[in-house]
Amino acid sequence: MIRSEILREIAPILRDQLVICNIGLPSQELHMIDDQPTNFYMLGTMGLASSIGLGVALAQPKTVISIDGDGSVLTNLGTLPTIANNVADNFILLIIDNGSYGSTGDQPTYAGKKTSLTAVAKACGCENVVECRAEETGKVLQDAIDSKKMTIIVCKCESGNIKVPVITKDPVVIRDRFMTAVQS
Amino acid sequence: MSINTKIVNDLIANKISFVTTVPCKQLAGVIDEIDRSPDIFHIPSNKEDEGMGLCAGAWMGGKRPAIIMQNTALGVTLNTLATLIQYYRMPLPMLISYRGELREPVACQVEMAVHTKALLAQLNIPTYHFHKERDADELDAILKYTFMCNKPVAILTDASFWGGYGDQ
Numbered sequence: 001m002i003r004s005e006i007l008r009e010i011a012p013i014l015r016d017q018l019v020i021c022n023i024g025l026p027s028q029e030l031h032m033i034d035d036q037p038t039n040f041y042m043l044g045t046m047g048l049a050s051s052i053g054l055g056v057a058l059a060q061p062k063t064v065i066s067i068d069g070d071g072s073v074l075t076n077l078g079t080l081p082t083i084a085n086n087v088a089d090n091f092i093l094l095i096i097d098n099g100s101y102g103s104t105g106d107q108p109t110y111a112g113k114k115t116s117l118t119a120v121a122k123a124c125g126c127e128n129v130v131e132c133r134a135e136e137t138g139k140v141l142q143d144a145i146d147s148k149k150m151t152i153i154v155c156k157c158e159s160g161n162i163k164v165p166v167i168t169k170d171p172v173v174i175r176d177r178f179m180t181a182v183q184s
Numbered sequence: 185m186s187i188n189t190k191i192v193n194d195l196i197a198n199k200i201s202f203v204t205t206v207p208c209k210q211l212a213g214v215i216d217e218i219d220r221s222p223d224i225f226h227i228p229s230n231k232e233d234e235g236m237g238l239c240a241g242a243w244m245g246g247k248r249p250a251i252i253m254q255n256t257a258l259g260v261t262l263n264t265l266a267t268l269i270q271y272y273r274m275p276l277p278m279l280i281s282y283r284g285e286l287r288e289p290v291a292c293q294v295e296m297a298v299h300t301k302a303l304l305a306q307l308n309i310p311t312y313h314f315h316k317e318r319d320a321d322e323l324d325a326i327l328k329y330t331f332m333c334n335k336p337v338a339i340l341t342d343a344s345f346w347g348g349y350g351d352q
Contacts, residue, residue, distance in 0.1 A: 020241070040244065044267025048237030052268075055241020055249075058225065059202060078230030082238070086227050175272040179244050 024103030
Protein backbone atom coordinates (compact mmCIF):
# COMPACT_ATOMS: atom_id res chain seq x y z
CA MET A 1 0.00 0.00 0.00
CA ILE A 2 1.13 3.53 -0.72
CA ARG A 3 0.30 6.66 1.30
CA SER A 4 -2.72 7.72 -0.75
CA GLU A 5 -4.27 4.26 -0.30
CA ILE A 6 -3.74 4.50 3.46
CA LEU A 7 -5.30 7.97 3.55
CA ARG A 8 -8.29 6.71 1.57
CA GLU A 9 -8.73 3.87 4.03
CA ILE A 10 -8.45 5.96 7.20
CA ALA A 11 -10.43 8.95 5.89
CA PRO A 12 -13.65 7.83 7.67
CA ILE A 13 -11.70 7.71 10.97
CA LEU A 14 -10.04 11.08 10.38
CA ARG A 15 -13.31 12.80 9.47
CA ASP A 16 -14.40 13.30 13.08
CA GLN A 17 -11.00 14.41 14.37
CA LEU A 18 -8.80 17.48 14.20
CA VAL A 19 -6.07 16.70 11.67
CA ILE A 20 -2.82 18.54 10.96
CA CYS A 21 -1.56 17.26 7.63
CA ASN A 22 1.98 17.37 6.35
CA ILE A 23 3.19 19.59 3.50
CA GLY A 24 3.05 18.55 -0.14
CA LEU A 25 1.43 15.40 -1.45
CA PRO A 26 -0.03 14.18 1.88
CA SER A 27 -2.10 17.37 2.24
CA GLN A 28 -3.00 17.37 -1.45
CA GLU A 29 -4.11 13.75 -1.25
CA LEU A 30 -6.16 14.22 1.91
CA HIS A 31 -7.70 17.37 0.45
CA MET A 32 -8.72 15.46 -2.68
CA ILE A 33 -9.93 12.33 -0.83
CA ASP A 34 -11.98 13.96 1.92
CA ASP A 35 -11.69 17.70 2.47
CA GLN A 36 -12.99 18.65 5.92
CA PRO A 37 -12.95 21.91 7.90
CA THR A 38 -11.27 19.91 10.67
CA ASN A 39 -8.25 19.41 8.39
CA PHE A 40 -5.40 21.89 8.62
CA TYR A 41 -3.32 21.59 5.46
CA MET A 42 0.28 22.65 5.61
CA LEU A 43 1.11 24.47 2.40
CA GLY A 44 4.72 25.11 3.43
CA THR A 45 7.10 24.72 6.35
CA MET A 46 8.34 21.14 6.08
CA GLY A 47 8.73 19.33 9.38
CA LEU A 48 6.33 21.17 11.66
CA ALA A 49 3.14 19.06 11.42
CA SER A 50 3.98 17.29 14.70
CA SER A 51 4.82 20.56 16.48
CA ILE A 52 1.64 22.28 15.31
CA GLY A 53 -0.43 19.24 16.27
CA LEU A 54 1.12 19.06 19.73
CA GLY A 55 0.42 22.77 20.20
CA VAL A 56 -3.25 22.32 19.27
CA ALA A 57 -3.54 19.28 21.55
CA LEU A 58 -2.00 21.06 24.52
CA ALA A 59 -4.29 24.06 24.07
CA GLN A 60 -7.67 22.31 23.98
CA PRO A 61 -9.25 18.91 24.81
CA LYS A 62 -10.30 17.46 21.41
CA THR A 63 -8.27 14.66 19.82
CA VAL A 64 -5.63 15.88 17.37
CA ILE A 65 -3.95 13.69 14.76
CA SER A 66 -0.81 14.92 13.03
CA ILE A 67 -0.17 13.09 9.78
CA ASP A 68 3.55 13.30 9.20
CA GLY A 69 6.12 11.63 6.99
CA ASP A 70 9.44 10.00 7.75
CA GLY A 71 11.32 12.70 5.84
CA SER A 72 9.51 15.48 7.66
CA VAL A 73 10.13 13.93 11.08
CA LEU A 74 13.82 13.64 10.21
CA THR A 75 13.79 17.35 9.30
CA ASN A 76 12.45 18.24 12.77
CA LEU A 77 13.85 15.39 14.85
CA GLY A 78 13.87 17.60 17.94
CA THR A 79 10.10 17.31 17.98
CA LEU A 80 10.19 13.79 19.46
CA PRO A 81 11.82 14.73 22.80
CA THR A 82 9.44 17.69 23.07
CA ILE A 83 6.46 15.39 22.47
CA ALA A 84 7.79 12.79 24.93
CA ASN A 85 8.30 15.33 27.70
CA ASN A 86 5.02 17.23 27.23
CA VAL A 87 2.46 14.46 27.22
CA ALA A 88 -0.91 15.35 25.68
CA ASP A 89 -3.17 12.31 25.83
CA ASN A 90 -5.37 13.79 23.09
CA PHE A 91 -2.45 13.77 20.62
CA ILE A 92 -1.61 11.13 18.03
CA LEU A 93 1.37 11.41 15.73
CA LEU A 94 0.86 9.21 12.67
CA ILE A 95 4.13 8.91 10.78
CA ILE A 96 3.53 7.46 7.34
CA ASP A 97 6.97 5.99 6.80
CA ASN A 98 7.52 5.12 3.15
CA GLY A 99 11.28 5.52 3.40
CA SER A 100 11.33 8.26 0.84
CA TYR A 101 10.83 11.95 0.17
CA GLY A 102 7.63 11.39 -1.82
CA SER A 103 6.81 14.97 -2.74
CA THR A 104 10.20 15.63 -4.29
CA GLY A 105 10.62 12.51 -6.40
CA ASP A 106 10.93 9.59 -4.01
CA GLN A 107 14.54 10.12 -3.02
CA PRO A 108 15.38 7.67 -0.18
CA THR A 109 15.37 8.90 3.44
CA TYR A 110 17.57 7.51 6.20
CA ALA A 111 14.39 6.06 7.74
CA GLY A 112 14.30 3.75 4.73
CA LYS A 113 17.87 2.69 5.44
CA LYS A 114 19.44 2.11 8.86
CA THR A 115 17.40 4.52 10.99
CA SER A 116 14.30 3.30 12.80
CA LEU A 117 11.95 6.13 13.74
CA THR A 118 10.19 3.70 16.07
CA ALA A 119 13.41 3.18 18.00
CA VAL A 120 14.20 6.90 17.89
CA ALA A 121 10.77 7.80 19.29
CA LYS A 122 11.17 5.26 22.09
CA ALA A 123 14.69 6.48 22.85
CA CYS A 124 13.34 10.03 23.06
CA GLY A 125 11.01 8.92 25.83
CA CYS A 126 7.74 8.48 23.95
CA GLU A 127 5.76 5.89 25.90
CA ASN A 128 3.24 4.52 23.40
CA VAL A 129 5.01 3.86 20.13
CA VAL A 130 3.35 1.44 17.72
CA GLU A 131 4.93 0.30 14.49
CA CYS A 132 2.49 -1.23 12.05
CA ARG A 133 2.11 -2.37 8.49
CA ALA A 134 0.12 -0.17 6.13
CA GLU A 135 -2.81 -2.59 6.11
CA GLU A 136 -3.16 -2.30 9.90
CA THR A 137 -3.22 1.51 10.03
CA GLY A 138 -6.98 1.96 10.44
CA LYS A 139 -7.23 -0.43 13.38
CA VAL A 140 -4.10 0.91 15.07
CA LEU A 141 -5.29 4.50 14.63
CA GLN A 142 -8.77 3.75 16.00
CA ASP A 143 -7.23 1.91 18.96
CA ALA A 144 -5.00 4.94 19.65
CA ILE A 145 -7.99 7.29 19.57
CA ASP A 146 -9.96 5.00 21.89
CA SER A 147 -7.05 4.57 24.31
CA LYS A 148 -6.96 8.33 25.09
CA LYS A 149 -3.22 7.99 25.52
CA MET A 150 -0.70 9.96 23.51
CA THR A 151 0.48 7.59 20.79
CA ILE A 152 3.13 7.65 18.10
CA ILE A 153 2.28 5.39 15.16
CA VAL A 154 4.96 4.51 12.65
CA CYS A 155 3.18 3.08 9.63
CA LYS A 156 5.58 1.28 7.32
CA CYS A 157 4.39 1.44 3.74
CA GLU A 158 5.55 1.45 0.14
CA SER A 159 6.67 4.62 -1.58
CA GLY A 160 4.70 5.91 -4.50
CA ASN A 161 2.53 8.80 -5.54
CA ILE A 162 -0.66 9.46 -7.43
CA LYS A 163 -1.46 12.44 -9.60
CA VAL A 164 -3.21 15.00 -7.46
CA PRO A 165 -4.03 18.69 -7.84
CA VAL A 166 -2.36 21.34 -5.68
CA ILE A 167 -4.42 23.03 -2.98
CA THR A 168 -5.55 26.45 -4.12
CA LYS A 169 -7.52 27.38 -1.00
CA ASP A 170 -6.32 30.55 0.67
CA PRO A 171 -4.22 29.74 3.76
CA VAL A 172 -6.20 32.14 5.93
CA VAL A 173 -9.42 30.36 4.87
CA ILE A 174 -7.90 26.96 5.77
CA ARG A 175 -6.77 28.31 9.12
CA ASP A 176 -10.00 30.16 9.92
CA ARG A 177 -12.31 27.25 9.19
CA PHE A 178 -10.02 24.95 11.19
CA MET A 179 -10.18 27.32 14.18
CA THR A 180 -13.96 27.48 13.85
CA ALA A 181 -14.07 23.68 13.85
CA VAL A 182 -11.84 23.57 16.96
CA GLN A 183 -14.24 25.85 18.82
CA SER A 184 -17.48 24.19 17.64
CA MET B 185 9.36 45.06 40.72
CA SER B 186 12.17 43.39 38.75
CA ILE B 187 12.21 43.76 34.99
CA ASN B 188 11.71 40.00 34.70
CA THR B 189 8.53 40.20 36.77
CA LYS B 190 7.31 43.21 34.82
CA ILE B 191 7.75 41.37 31.51
CA VAL B 192 5.97 38.23 32.73
CA ASN B 193 3.18 40.30 34.29
CA ASP B 194 2.64 41.99 30.93
CA LEU B 195 2.44 38.58 29.23
CA ILE B 196 -0.13 37.39 31.75
CA ALA B 197 -2.14 40.64 31.56
CA ASN B 198 -2.39 40.05 27.82
CA LYS B 199 -3.67 36.50 28.38
CA ILE B 200 -0.53 34.87 26.99
CA SER B 201 -0.72 31.39 28.47
CA PHE B 202 1.55 29.29 26.23
CA VAL B 203 5.24 30.20 26.01
CA THR B 204 7.99 28.29 24.29
CA THR B 205 11.62 29.07 24.98
CA VAL B 206 15.08 28.38 23.70
CA PRO B 207 17.37 29.64 26.42
CA CYS B 208 19.65 32.65 26.56
CA LYS B 209 21.60 33.87 29.57
CA GLN B 210 20.10 37.34 29.21
CA LEU B 211 16.58 35.94 29.31
CA ALA B 212 17.26 33.37 32.02
CA GLY B 213 15.41 35.39 34.68
CA VAL B 214 12.33 35.77 32.47
CA ILE B 215 12.37 32.07 31.65
CA ASP B 216 12.58 31.23 35.39
CA GLU B 217 9.56 33.43 36.10
CA ILE B 218 7.61 31.86 33.23
CA ASP B 219 8.46 28.40 34.50
CA ARG B 220 7.15 29.32 37.97
CA SER B 221 3.99 31.06 36.78
CA PRO B 222 0.78 29.05 37.22
CA ASP B 223 -0.81 31.19 34.49
CA ILE B 224 1.61 30.14 31.75
CA PHE B 225 2.26 26.71 30.24
CA HIS B 226 6.01 26.64 29.55
CA ILE B 227 7.22 24.28 26.85
CA PRO B 228 10.93 24.44 26.04
CA SER B 229 11.78 23.84 22.35
CA ASN B 230 14.85 22.24 20.87
CA LYS B 231 14.91 24.68 17.99
CA GLU B 232 13.18 27.96 17.29
CA ASP B 233 11.27 26.87 14.18
CA GLU B 234 9.90 23.94 16.15
CA GLY B 235 8.83 26.43 18.82
CA MET B 236 7.01 28.52 16.24
CA GLY B 237 5.14 25.40 15.13
CA LEU B 238 4.07 24.79 18.73
CA CYS B 239 2.93 28.41 19.02
CA ALA B 240 0.97 28.21 15.76
CA GLY B 241 -0.83 25.13 17.04
CA ALA B 242 -1.51 26.60 20.46
CA TRP B 243 -3.02 29.70 18.90
CA MET B 244 -5.27 27.66 16.61
CA GLY B 245 -6.25 25.67 19.69
CA GLY B 246 -7.38 28.81 21.47
CA LYS B 247 -4.41 29.96 23.53
CA ARG B 248 -2.30 33.07 23.09
CA PRO B 249 1.34 32.08 22.54
CA ALA B 250 4.76 33.72 22.66
CA ILE B 251 8.29 32.61 21.85
CA ILE B 252 11.47 33.52 23.67
CA MET B 253 14.67 33.10 21.66
CA GLN B 254 18.02 34.56 20.63
CA ASN B 255 18.54 36.69 17.54
CA THR B 256 21.25 34.26 16.44
CA ALA B 257 18.46 31.80 15.60
CA LEU B 258 16.59 34.19 13.35
CA GLY B 259 18.06 32.53 10.27
CA VAL B 260 16.58 29.14 11.05
CA THR B 261 13.11 30.64 11.49
CA LEU B 262 12.82 32.65 8.27
CA ASN B 263 10.96 29.97 6.33
CA THR B 264 8.62 29.30 9.25
CA LEU B 265 7.90 32.99 9.71
CA ALA B 266 7.13 33.44 6.01
CA THR B 267 5.26 30.22 5.18
CA LEU B 268 3.48 29.52 8.47
CA ILE B 269 3.12 32.51 10.77
CA GLN B 270 2.74 35.17 8.08
CA TYR B 271 1.13 33.06 5.34
CA TYR B 272 -1.69 31.86 7.62
CA ARG B 273 -1.77 35.25 9.37
CA MET B 274 -1.04 34.30 12.96
CA PRO B 275 0.00 36.50 15.89
CA LEU B 276 3.36 35.73 17.49
CA PRO B 277 5.18 37.92 19.98
CA MET B 278 8.90 37.13 19.73
CA LEU B 279 10.82 38.22 22.82
CA ILE B 280 14.37 38.12 21.52
CA SER B 281 17.68 38.37 23.27
CA TYR B 282 19.62 40.75 21.00
CA ARG B 283 23.09 39.33 21.32
CA GLY B 284 26.03 41.03 19.65
CA GLU B 285 25.11 44.60 20.59
CA LEU B 286 26.94 47.08 22.90
CA ARG B 287 28.43 45.39 26.01
CA GLU B 288 28.60 42.03 24.19
CA PRO B 289 31.70 40.05 25.22
CA VAL B 290 31.55 37.33 22.53
CA ALA B 291 32.75 38.53 19.12
CA CYS B 292 30.94 35.89 17.07
CA GLN B 293 27.57 37.10 18.36
CA VAL B 294 28.12 40.35 16.43
CA GLU B 295 28.02 38.44 13.15
CA MET B 296 24.27 37.78 13.43
CA ALA B 297 23.58 41.06 15.24
CA VAL B 298 24.56 43.02 12.13
CA HIS B 299 21.96 41.09 10.12
CA THR B 300 19.18 40.99 12.70
CA LYS B 301 17.30 44.20 11.94
CA ALA B 302 17.88 43.86 8.20
CA LEU B 303 16.34 40.38 8.17
CA LEU B 304 13.36 41.49 10.24
CA ALA B 305 12.90 44.50 7.97
CA GLN B 306 13.12 42.29 4.88
CA LEU B 307 10.30 40.16 6.32
CA ASN B 308 8.23 43.27 7.17
CA ILE B 309 8.14 42.19 10.80
CA PRO B 310 7.29 45.06 13.16
CA THR B 311 10.37 45.40 15.35
CA TYR B 312 10.90 47.12 18.70
CA HIS B 313 14.30 47.53 20.33
CA PHE B 314 14.55 47.67 24.13
CA HIS B 315 17.83 49.40 24.98
CA LYS B 316 16.99 51.15 28.24
CA GLU B 317 14.85 49.64 30.98
CA ARG B 318 12.07 52.18 30.54
CA ASP B 319 11.67 50.96 26.91
CA ALA B 320 9.83 47.98 28.41
CA ASP B 321 7.01 50.35 29.35
CA GLU B 322 5.78 49.77 25.80
CA LEU B 323 5.62 45.98 26.10
CA ASP B 324 1.94 45.96 27.04
CA ALA B 325 1.07 48.04 23.98
CA ILE B 326 3.30 45.90 21.74
CA LEU B 327 1.53 42.73 22.85
CA LYS B 328 -1.89 44.29 22.26
CA TYR B 329 -0.71 45.41 18.82
CA THR B 330 0.50 41.88 17.97
CA PHE B 331 -2.86 40.24 18.71
CA MET B 332 -4.71 43.11 17.03
CA CYS B 333 -2.95 42.66 13.68
CA ASN B 334 -2.20 38.88 13.76
CA LYS B 335 1.45 39.29 12.81
CA PRO B 336 4.76 38.14 14.19
CA VAL B 337 6.28 41.03 16.11
CA ALA B 338 9.91 41.16 17.27
CA ILE B 339 11.03 42.67 20.58
CA LEU B 340 14.82 42.91 20.63
CA THR B 341 16.30 43.22 24.11
CA ASP B 342 19.99 44.06 24.15
CA ALA B 343 22.72 43.73 26.79
CA SER B 344 22.36 47.35 27.91
CA PHE B 345 18.67 46.72 28.59
CA TRP B 346 19.62 43.78 30.78
CA GLY B 347 22.36 45.75 32.55
CA GLY B 348 25.30 44.25 30.67
CA TYR B 349 25.68 40.69 29.44
CA GLY B 350 26.86 38.52 32.29
CA ASP B 351 26.93 41.46 34.71
CA GLN B 352 23.44 40.82 36.08
